[in-house]
Amino acid sequence: MAHAYPAPIAGRHPGWPASLGGLRVSAGVVALRPVRLRDGRTWSAIRIRDEQYLAPWEPSMPGGWAQRHAASEWPARWLQLRGAGRRGAVLPFAITLDGRFVGQVMVGNIVREPLLSAYVGYWVDSSVAGRGVTTAAVALVVDHCFGRVGLHRLEATVRPENLASIRVLSKLGFRKEGLFRRYLDVDSAWRDHYCYALTVEDLEKTGGLTTRLVMEGRAERV
Ligand SMILES: CC(C)(COP(=O)(O)OP(=O)(O)OC[C@H]1O[C@@H](n2cnc3c(N)ncnc32)[C@H](O)[C@@H]1OP(=O)(O)O)[C@@H](O)C(=O)NCCC(=O)NCCS
Numbered sequence: 096m097a098h099a100y101p102a103p104i105a106g107r108h109p110g111w112p113a114s115l116g117g118l119r120v121s122a123g124v125v126a127l128r129p130v131r132l133r134d135g136r137t138w139s140a141i142r143i144r145d146e147q148y149l150a151p152w153e154p155s156m157p158g159g160w161a162q163r164h165a166a167s168e169w170p171a172r173w174l175q176l177r178g179a180g181r182r183g184a185v186l187p188f189a190i191t192l193d194g195r196f197v198g199q200v201m202v203g204n205i206v207r208e209p210l211l212s213a214y215v216g217y218w219v220d221s222s223v224a225g226r227g228v229t230t231a232a233v234a235l236v237v238d239h240c241f242g243r244v245g246l247h248r249l250e251a252t253v254r255p256e257n258l259a260s261i262r263v264l265s266k267l268g269f270r271k272e273g274l275f276r277r278y279l280d281v282d283s284a285w286r287d288h289y290c291y292a293l294t295v296e297d298l299e300k301t302g303g304l305t306t307r308l309v310m311e312g313r314a315e316r317v
Pocket residue numbers: 148149152217218219220223224225226227228229230231252253254257258259260262263
């Protein structure tokens with residue numbers, strides 16, 4: 096059967112901007128909303144404090160970590176994300192926990208016909224890690240992408256050493272599809288990454304990832 100990409104709404108791509116959630120997990124109530132200009136100070140404070148925890152998993156970029164994550168860098172990043180969101184290339188969500196900014200989940204590289212595909216990436220403040228925040232955030236974003244956004248496939252690439260991220264994807268039922276050799280320059284070297292993926296068909300029986308988390312007792316809708 097042919098799939099049609101939903102028609103753009105008022106010049107924007109479907110499903111954006113959006114606010115998703117909340118889902119109660121052991122850490123508190125997780126919700127998603129578009130990143131905001133005023134997230135800069137919190138974003139910078141977390142990212143600079145968490146350099147050792149984040150840098151091993153993120154693409155290498157020119158410039159020092161502290162310089163790239165200064166609060167003064169956020170407005171330009173935010174403008175870029177907002178523009179790309181409006182064009183339909185990305186869905187740049189902030190993750191909030193009990194209303195506080197604690198990380199980001201980003202749907203990127205959105206390709207429309209014929210693929211209807213994108214990748215999902217994420218990070219969260221180390222001080223709230225291990226309590227279900229990212230699992231809930233990714234569940235919300237996957238359901239949204241396969242619902243209002245109208246995508247067919249979502250991929251996540253992860254270094255084999257990143258056991259926490261692999262666990263997030265496994266809990267959500269992402270399928271390990273292969274190993275991309277020297278895929279991404281991370282932490283100053285070209286690193287192998289596993290490719291995990293889901294397609295709409297994978298969720299037809301379960302009724303979505305949010306429902307799956309609720310049924311498993313990992314989250315509660317609020
Ligand atoms: C990966 C990351 C986003 C996970 O966020 P999180 O909010 O802690 O995720 P959750 O709490 O929903 O799930 C993490 C799971 O991994 C498990 N885990 C954590 N560290 C682990 C480790 N070293 N080995 C095995 N499992 C681990 C947790 O126990 C939890 O599983 P459980 O629910 O069965 O107990 C977070 O660790 C992070 O931001 N890391 C740095 C950036 C990053 O790696 N981004 C992803 C790049 S692919």
